Amino acid sequence: MRIEKELAALEAANRQWTEQANRLYALQNQGIELERAGQPDAAAEAYEAAIAYGQEADRLNVNQYFYSLERLCVLYRKARRYDREIATIRTALAEYINDADRERLAARLVKAQALQDKQR
Numbered sequence: 001m002r003i004e005k006e007l008a009a010l011e012a013a014n015r016q017w018t019e020q021a022n023r024l025y026a027l028q029n030q031g032i033e034l035e036r037a038g039q040p041d042a043a044a045e046a047y048e049a050a051i052a053y054g055q056e057a058d059r060l061n062v063n064q065y066f067y068s069l070e071r072l073c074v075l076y077r078k079a080r081r082y083d084r085e086i087a088t089i090r091t092a093l094a095e096y097i098n099d100a101d102r103e104r105l106a107a108r109l110v111k112a113q114a115l116q117d118k119q120r
């Protein structure tokens with residue numbers, strides 16, 4: 001009986017994760033399609049929505065929405081919105097990410113800060 005309850009709980013948790021992941025990936029795919037269609041502002045909105053949803057979802061972690069964080073940084077850089085890029089990088093660095101991603105984002109942060117200083 002106990003094993004059946006544990007199995008049922010695991011299956012429910014798995015269904016919940018799948019539902020949340022599907023919602024997140026739908027937002028992320030929307031951003032990808034909008035980028036391909038040449039609509040960077042709309043793509044940024046989709047990625048922002050994906051990140052917000054990923055942060056709120058109780059079954060997801062930064063690994064699931066990290067792609068959206070990276071693409072958002074790229075779009076902000078292209079639009080010369082360095083303040084938004086810096087804020088997005090800091091959001092990502094506050095999460096638990098692997099060392100390679102952390103180093104890449106830290107280098108991107110230094111570059112974005114330099115570009116922001118130059119812009120002023």
